[in-house]
Amino acid sequence: MKNGVKKTVSAVLLSLAVLGTTAFAFPASAAEKNVQVSEDECKHPYQEEAGIKNEVYTNAGPSGHQRQYVQIYRCGVCKGNVQEITVRVSEPHTQVPGTMYCVCGYYLH
DSSP: OHHHHHHHHHHHHHHHHHHTOOOOOOOHHHHHHTOOOOTTOOOOOOEEEEEEEEEEEEOOOSSEEEEEEEEEEEETTTOOEEEEEEEEEEEEOOBOTTSSBBTTSOBOO
């Protein structure tokens, strides 16, 4: 169990580092105060990533673009959607194989 928790925490920290965001540490008492209670009385003791939606590319320029999407988190117990967070990430252009275009649609000369 401890090994699984360590792997999960490592994966979360790595994904936060890749996305360029910071992790906030709360003491246990603060975390308990921020627990959401849904209509079915689940206190959502932990959340897991459920997927992304509305992925778009914005601010394309010669050196890169921004990828914007909504990250959906759900409760690990009741599996209900708990939170949606809009994320914006700056990325260099990535050429689509066999074309002169980036995945965002920007023409690469």
